[in-house]
Amino acid sequence: MIWQNYKRIPFWQKVITGFVLGALLGVILGDKATVLKPLGDLFIKAITMLVAPLVFCAIVSSITALGSEVGLKRLSIKTLGMFMLTGTLASLIGLAVGSLIDMGGTIELATTEVRERNIPGFAQVLLDMIPLNPFESLAQGKVLQIIVFAALVGIAINMVGEKAKPLQAAIHAGAEVMFQLTRLVMKLTPIGVFGLMAWVVGKYGISSLAPLAKFILAIYIAALLHIICVYGGLVKFAAGLSPWQFFRKAMPAQLVAFSTASSYGTLPVTTRCAQAMGVSERYSAFVLPLGATMNMDGCGGIYPAIASIFIAQIYGIPLDMTDYVLIAVTATIASVGTAGVPGSAMVMLTVTLGVIGLPLEGIAYIAAIDRVIDMIRTCTNITGDMMTAVVVGKSENEVNTEKFYSNASDVETV
Numbered sequence: 584m585i586w587q588n589y590k591r592i593p594f595w596q597k598v599i600t601g602f603v604l605g606a607l608l609g610v611i612l613g614d615k616a617t618v619l620k621p622l623g624d625l626f627i628k629a630i631t632m633l634v635a636p637l638v639f640c641a642i643v644s645s646i647t648a649l650g651s652e653v654g655l656k657r658l659s660i661k662t663l664g665m666f667m668l669t670g671t672l673a674s675l676i677g678l679a680v681g682s683l684i685d686m687g688g689t690i691e692l693a694t695t696e697v698r699e700r701n702i703p704g705f706a707q708v709l710l711d712m713i714p715l716n717p718f719e720s721l722a723q724g725k726v727l728q729i730i731v732f733a734a735l736v737g738i739a740i741n742m743v744g745e746k747a748k749p750l751q752a753a754i755h756a757g758a759e760v761m762f763q764l765t766r767l768v769m770k771l772t773p774i775g776v777f778g779l780m781a782w783v784v785g786k787y788g789i790s791s792l793a794p795l796a797k798f799i800l801a802i803y804i805a806a807l808l809h810i811i812c813v814y815g816g817l818v819k820f821a822a823g824l825s826p827w828q829f830f831r832k833a834m835p836a837q838l839v840a841f842s843t844a845s846s847y848g849t850l851p852v853t854t855r856c857a858q859a860m861g862v863s864e865r866y867s868a869f870v871l872p873l874g875a876t877m878n879m880d881g882c883g884g885i886y887p888a889i890a891s892i893f894i895a896q897i898y899g900i901p902l903d904m905t906d907y908v909l910i911a912v913t914a915t916i917a918s919v920g921t922a923g924v925p926g927s928a929m930v931m932l933t934v935t936l937g938v939i940g941l942p943l944e945g946i947a948y949i950a951a952i953d954r955v956i957d958m959i960r961t962c963t964n965i966t967g968d969m970m971t972a973v974v975v976g977k978s979e980n981e982v983n984t985e986k987f988y989s990n991a992s993d994v995e996t997v
Contacts, residue, residue: 818973844957
């Protein structure tokens with residue numbers, strides 16, 4: 584009887600319950616709550632297991648389907664254009680919020696060692712997108728390389744035509760199997776969110792965040808402004824759909840992203856949420872893996888802009904209009920090379936700091952609380968992925984409006 588009642592609870596309510604209970608337990612138990620971290624690790628490992636085969640099969644299946652039914656070139660240009668537009672707006676919002684808030688103050692944090700990183704140039708980033716060994720890329724989970732290889736395979740299948748139909752059918756069947764496996768793994772979401780939130784709150788606590796409260800506040804304000812105003816506005820005015828309905832159905836993925844701080848890790852949930860909004864499987868399978876790699880408004884737009892201003896403030900270095908322009912341009916372009924895994928935004932921040940000549944040692948001041956910031960960054964990223972799927976998909980008749988407005992928002996029922 585208890586199990587039957589549990590199964591009837593909507594998925595998003597289960598996730599919220601795990602989120603709230605985990606946070607409360609972290610506050611009550613403090614450091615002792617970190618013993619629950621393995622529950623979160625189990626969940627992350629399970630969803631990470633899905634990513635490489637899911638991305639490959641889904642991308643190939645979506646391109647072969649799109650290639651025969653709609654203009655793939657037009658759809659791709661629209662998708663990438665939306666990524667660049669929102670990335671630019673994200674960096675501008677970050678600059679505005681960072682400039683209006685005096686985050687520096689009298690902050691005095693102990694410096695930590697900043698490891699030297701080899702930051703590739705933009706040309707190298709493009710070269711690194713091509714896998715030397717596709718099987719090695721699949722084994723190591725190099726998602727950007729997997730996406731490129733899968734896209735080439737899909738295009739080649741479309742060009743070969745009838746002779747490649749058996750391979751197309753096999754990969755499509757593989758995608759269906761991965762979707763079903765995803766549904767099974769998603770049942771662990773409330774447990775994983777519970778363990779992760781208990782660990783984060785228990786380890787970092789409110790008191791440890793006090794010295795950087797203004798910096799954290801600025802990031803969260805900018806992210807929420809971007810999510811509500813930019814994403815909500817595009818859903819309302821570009822797609823002509825209800826922002827409230829969009830955010831209601833996006834909530835499960837947002838909570839998982841906030842807990843795991845991983846765009847790739849959230850990808851299975853993001854896919855189910857987008858399909859619950861009525862986005863077709865073929866387009867969601869194309870845009871969401873691509874977005875998990877390239878659409879990084881939180882990590883590549885908002886964060887580098889605000890962090891650069893913050894570091895300039897604590898070092899007493901004035902920034903002029905040229906610096907702000909460089910920050911905006913670099914942050915937008917750098918988002919293309921940001922991997923959708925926890926902590927990679929730190930690497931992209933070094934790119935922005937290097938361009939405008941700010942000391943890399945400034946990263947030490949914010950390294951300790953990166954996880955807390957990464958949670959809202961990732962939530963912003965995946966919300967942007969779903970928004971793109973809805974807005975661009977609607978323009979290409981890839982969204983079922985009736986399903987978008989339906990009350991069946993539970994991703995388990997998709």
